Amino acid sequence: MEHQKQYNVVPQALLPLRAEIDAIDHQILELLGKRNAVVEKVATVKKDTGFGIRDYLREKELLQDRGSLAQTIGLRSEVIESLFRVILWASRDRQAALGAEVPHEMETKTIAIIGGNGGMGQLFNRLFEDFGHTVIIADLGTDCSNAQAAQQADVIVIAVPIAVTCKVIEEVAPHCKEGALLLDITSTKQEPVETMLECFAGSVIGTHPLFGPSVHSLQGQRIAVVNGRDNENWHEWLCNILHARGLSVLDTTAQEHDKAMGIVQVLTHQTTEVLGRTIQQLHVDVLRTLEFTSPIYLMELLMAARHFAQSADLYASIQMSNPETKKVLEVLQVASDELREVVLTKDIDSFRKIFAEVHAHFGDFSEQALEQSSFLIDRLVERG
DSSP states (O other): OHHHHHHTSOOTTHHHHHHHHHHHHHHHHHHHHHHHHHHHHHHHHHHHHTOOSOOHHHHHHHHHHHHHHHHHTTOOHHHHHHHHHHHHHHHHHHHHHTTTTSOTTOOOOEEEEETTTSHHHHHHHHHHHHTTOEEEEEOTTOSSOHHHHHHHOSEEEEOSOHHHHHHHHHHHGGGSOTTOEEEEOOSOOHHHHHHHHHHOSSEEEEEEESSOTTOSOOTTOEEEEEEEEOSSSHHHHHHHHHHHTTOEEEEOOHHHHHHHHIIIIIIHHHHHHHHHHHHHHTTOOHHHHHTTOOHHHHHHHHHHHHHHTSOHHHHHHHHHHOTTHHHHHHHHHHHHHHHHHHHHTTOHHHHHHHHHHHHHHHTTHHHHHHHHHHHHHHHHHHHO
């Protein structure tokens, strides 16, 4: 204990050096503030000229330049590259928030968000309001009913829980104007899109934001878009807004989307839940295991704990509403039983064979995964 107390006493010679570092850091922040002011001017020029927010050639040249300069002054180029990637990301996000990529001729619309007080509803509220559109919120407890909101709107966004999405579509559709756009933002697409097409003769688009409402930025986030019926060129209007806010649009079909989500969501959520349930049933002292942790285990544990800190109803709906769920979980059970048997019987040859087969299936992605996961691990260790 005495050693620990001595260790915590800051040497006097360190104090002026820390003050010097603080002063330098404050200068860096001031320079970043000046850089941000220039970024706002850049956004104005891009908006006036129609030049896109992201310029990959410019980013590549900038990163090469900063990396080369870093080496000449004794800094590691890969560290400086990581720093400037964050700066560039923030720059793009600021430009998008200022509407740098919003077409000048875009008309403002009245948009009704059914379920607008929920997490995703609020996110889309901010997105549309940032670009000057009028947003009407209808939700449990609001003065405005679903039908009243739909009657006033050019665009009707269904942002309610999956379990009641189709019911709400059936309620709202008869009140939508003839030339309006009806769209949903749920994580399954076949049933909602079919219901919208059946209940409404106008334009229908299904979307699935591949991110949650707590994201720090929309820059680079993906959103799947299913163009069900487009009578009024609404698809282009919507994609212009999404692109302008920095989102990456993935055009797909409802069938292709749900099949992919069977892996991206159902399989990954189920394996995470099995991991968490096993830890709980083994009465694992989680904090104690962290003292022995590797970065990989820490990443797995973070994702599991994050999963169970969120809505049980949301994850239940995602898995129970996907038409691919039964098939995916049956194959998961077979694979689990196979590997369990191989490990318990200590069949090393079969274990190697399975490893080789899976590695061959992943192909070149395995090597990319090694590189990218190493980057993530380094960032995680730095924060630890």
